[in-house]
Amino acid sequence: MSRAIYWFRSDLRLEDNEGFNRAVNGFDEVVPLYVLDKSWLEGSQLGIERMGVFRLKFLLESLQDLKEQLKAIGGDLHFIIGDTVEQIDQVRKQFNCDTLIAQKSAAWEEEEQERALSEIINSEFVWGDTLYHLNDLPYLLEELPDVFTAFRKSVEKKAEVRSLVEAPLHVNIAEGVGTDIPGLDEMGYSAPVQDDRAVIQFQGGSGPALNRLNYYLWDKELLANYKQTRNGLIGGDYSSKFSPWLAHGCISARQIYWQVKKFEKYVRKNSSTYWLVFELIWRDYFHFVAKKYGAKIFQREGILGEDKIEWGDDRLFHLWRDGKTGEPFVDANMHEMNATGFMSNRGRQNVASYLMHNMRIDWRLGAAYFEKMLIDYDPCSNYGNWIYIAGVGNDPRGGREFNIQRQKDMYDPKGEYQELWA
Structure with a gap:
């Protein structure tokens, strides 16, 4: 009997999931698996924890939804917290699987995991993001x-x-597959308070x-x-x-x-x-x-390999982080993100520009804080946008410095947004 692990990553769905379809159609049994890497919970970037409660809540909701989708077609989801490579190796041994299938990532750290896994199990990574x-x-x-x-x-x-790739109608899973998705409280987190000012109440x-x-x-x-x-x-x-x-x-x-x-x-x-x-x-x-x-998008010099900004003192970063810069439009956007895990695209460009071009603080601190706070964080879009505004990415104009007052006059002329998130 052939048996494969299907490792869910940033593809928490059954419809239009080519990799999952390959696993279902190519093997007698499948082990649907999600590993919450402990580095997301315990690690840090430049002293900033990697995953805050807003994104974790959305992720757990998404996994519970995926588990219910799988159950509806005869399957279940195996959920584990730990080192991704180590845990997949243990699942391989536990369920006697000789193949791993997963969606391929474009990000450097995730590709490093793919390389490590390819050394211990026959692996197929399917492009689909x-x-x-x-x-x-x-x-x-x-x-x-x-x-x-x-x-x-x-x-x-x-x-x-x-x-589109249609969702499979049925999946055969190995005996013993299926674990509960923990709640925030079981993981030692307090659920964030819902803020009535939020654009919407996001549910994963x-x-x-x-x-x-x-x-x-x-x-x-x-x-x-x-x-x-x-x-x-x-x-x-x-x-x-x-x-x-x-x-x-x-x-x-x-x-x-x-x-x-x-x-x-x-x-x-x-x-x-x-x-x-x-x-x-x-x-x-x-x-x-x-x-x-690859790793260049995470480095301060970006893909160009040179700084475009004369950097200053990073010790004032906490003022930007906490929405206490004294620039009302910037602070309002930071207050919204800190309270809800979401910020508009217009807001993101302005607060990023202000951190770099006005405060002269290393953009990587801002990118790391976005990683922690934003529900919609993904490494490619997050770091791609930050290096773009810093002038070390793909901006042909060499970076974007926004006139904050002009932006406020254009997009919040009556000050309603600033007042809402003051």
């Missing part, structure tokens, strides 16, 4: 353009988005992801005005808010794309429908940049 498949790019990865516009134009012209899982997609596209048809409203700051409807579910793989970029195409056919096709796809292509680009440059 982007809109465009890696193999469908119109050039080799090492030829990836270092400017987004060139990338976008090339994939729009020469690449196609693949069809494929079900909530599809509910949000249906709400935004079909119930309210908010997509029709996305381009005009996407830089908003207050409320749940100004932008899609898909990013937390995308980051955890509760929904795929392709699932969103094909719903947008359906929306264009039956409701409306305009600049807003294009712009949502445009943002998915940006997300793709950061994933491919991360894969091309």
Whole structure:
């Protein structure tokens, strides 16, 4: 009897999951596995813990949702906390598995895990975290353009988005598979207090992801005005808010794309429908940049290998972290993130610019704090955006320094957002 481990990573869904389908269709039995790496809970980056309670809560909800999806087709989820490589090796021995299948990552640390696992078990890593498949790019990865516009134009012209992969109707699992998903309290965390000012109350899982997609596209048809409203700051409807579910793989970029195409056919096709796809292509680009440059995106000199900013004293970082810089627009955005685990795209650009260009504090501290706090953290998008604004990434203009007062006047002219999050 053939038996494989399917290791869930940032693909916590059954629909449009090619790797999981390969495991189900290629082996007699499957061990669906998720390992919560202890370094996320115990480790730190530059003295900042790696996973805060907001993201952990969303992750546990997503895993519970995945477990229920698996049970509905005859399966279950095996959940373990520990060192990922060590735990997978133990599961391999426990269930007598000779193959590991998982979604491939573009990020350096995750690829290091893949290399280590390939030495102890026959491993197959399946690309599935982007809109465009890696193999469908119109050039080799090492030829990836270092400017987004060139990338976008090339994939729009020469690449196609693949069809969705249907969820399997049944899975056979090995005897003994299945463990409970712990609650926050069982892990020693207190549940965060829900803040009534939050844009929405995010809940992890494929079900909530599809509910949000249906709400935004079909119930309210908010997509029709996305381009005009996407830089908003207050409320749940100004932008899609898909990013937390995308980051955890509760929904795929392709699932969103094909719903947008359906929306264009039956409701409306305009600049807003294009712009949502445009943002998915940006997300793709950061994933491919991360894969091309590896560990460089985490280094202060970025992919260019040189500093663009004369750095100052990092000891004032706590003022930015706590929303006490004295710049009301910056502080309001930090207060929102600290209270909810979410911040608008407009806010992120402004607080990042302020940390680097006004306070002259090492951008890596800001990136590490975002990693801890944001529900929608993913390494490629997070670090790709930070090096972009720092001028050591893919910005052809050499970095972005925002005029905070002008930004406030444009996007919060009446000061309503500042007052809400004062």
